Amino acid sequence: MTDTILELQNLKKYFNVPAGELHAVDGVTVKIRKGETLGVVGESGCGKSTLGRVVLHLLDNTDGKIIYNGEDITKVDRKKLTELRHKQQLIFQDPFSSLNPRMTIYQQLAEPLLIRGEKRGAEMDKKIYDMMDTVGLARRLVNTYPHELDGGRRQRIGIGRALIMDPEFIVCDEPVSALDVSIQAQIINLLLDIQEKKQLTYIFITHDLSVVRFISTNIMVMYLGQMVEYASTEELFNHTYHPYTRALLSAVPIPDVNREVNRIHLQGEVTSPINPKKACRFASRCMYATDKCRNEEPELQEIAPGHVVRCHFPLMD
Numbered sequence: 364m365t366d367t368i369l370e371l372q373n374l375k376k377y378f379n380v381p382a383g384e385l386h387a388v389d390g391v392t393v394k395i396r397k398g399e400t401l402g403v404v405g406e407s408g409c410g411k412s413t414l415g416r417v418v419l420h421l422l423d424n425t426d427g428k429i430i431y432n433g434e435d436i437t438k439v440d441r442k443k444l445t446e447l448r449h450k451q452q453l454i455f456q457d458p459f460s461s462l463n464p465r466m467t468i469y470q471q472l473a474e475p476l477l478i479r480g481e482k483r484g485a486e487m488d489k490k491i492y493d494m495m496d497t498v499g500l501a502r503r504l505v506n507t508y509p510h511e512l513d514g515g516r517r518q519r520i521g522i523g524r525a526l527i528m529d530p531e532f533i534v535c536d537e538p539v540s541a542l543d544v545s546i547q548a549q550i551i552n553l554l555l556d557i558q559e560k561k562q563l564t565y566i567f568i569t570h571d572l573s574v575v576r577f578i579s580t581n582i583m584v585m586y587l588g589q590m591v592e593y594a595s596t597e598e599l600f601n602h603t604y605h606p607y608t609r610a611l612l613s614a615v616p617i618p619d620v621n622r623e624v625n626r627i628h629l630q631g632e633v634t635s636p637i638n639p640k641k642a643c644r645f646a647s648r649c650m651y652a653t654d655k656c657r658n659e660e661p662e663l664q665e666i667a668p669g670h671v672v673r674c675h676f677p678l679m680d
């Protein structure tokens with residue numbers, strides 16, 4: 364028996380666009396263990412949401428494999444998909460657009476249960492009130508509509524809708540990015556509490572490295588569809604080998620005012636994800652890039668135990 368819940372093997376998702384093939388996700392290989400959180404970080408457009416959607420079968424993959432609880436679920440039939448849809452859930456960035464504006468909290472939370480075929484009645488009422496308690500929504504709000512609530516409460520409904528199916532695995536796609544900083548910590552703490560109570564496994568997607576630090580067991584840094592660095596959270600914040608990760612880290616505000624921060628400003632044009640050539644995709648913005656970087660694609664290499672990096676010249680200092 365293994366405690367790996369999800370394994371991605373060379374997962375790819377290409378979109379056909381007028382200019383060619385857009386490599387949104389281009390060869391992601393990673394394992395996630397039960398009860399852990401994989402943080403996925405990178406700038407807008409690097410493929411984070413696409414990765415999450417492919418994992419949840421909301422998009423078909425182009426190549427590679429998805430192994431879930433030891434079973435190859437890359438291609439699934441309807442029956443299997445329904446089963447997976449109960450176990451695997453998605454929490455969105457913007458609950459306002461994912462919630463139905465004409466439904467009260469009660470109705471939003473009841474809907475997934477009704478779709479699953481559960482009957483209305485005292486048992487359903489209890490489930491819904493219990494869920495409101497779990498996600499920290501006061502019971503008196505049961506008949507309110509999304510527009511009457513602030514962003515934090517709306518996200519609590521989004522979390523409740525995911526949890527009411529009693530899932531084991533959740534993709535959280537920028538769940539706090541639309542929220543005020545003061546509310547972000549509350550929602551992250553809620554996700555952490557629930558994870559511990561229910562032994563949930565998360566993929567936590569964000570463009571903000573400072574957010575992912577507190578929730579992730581391991582972190583994967585993505586750049587133009589590729590995994591460029593992967594390590595445990597502690598390891599990654601102690602040693603970063605990829606120039607891109609360093610640049611991302613240098614942009615994280617550091618609360619300690621006495622600490623010197625040398626911000627790295629990325630320059631150069633971003634390479635197009637359409638028909639990318641065999642080269643380092645970060646080379647055009649990397650201050651250390653050489654001809655080799657512009658002409659040869661770096662492979663992933665394990666630079667320290669459990670720490671992989673895709674770079675011809677990892678930063679060793």
Ligand SMILES: Nc1ncnc2c1ncn2[C@@H]1O[C@H](COP(=O)(O)OP(=O)(O)O)[C@@H](O)[C@H]1O
Pocket residue numbers: 378380385386387405406407408409410411412413414636
């Ligand atoms: N349905 C689609 N058709 C064509 N291109 C898409 C589609 N969805 C996403 N993309 C492209 O795929 C890349 C990755 O997008 P996305 O996964 O949304 O990135 P992120 O979530 O990291 O911001 C982007 O270049 C985006 O324009």
Ligand SMILES: [Mg+2]
Pocket residue numbers: 411412413
């Ligand atoms: Mg996204």
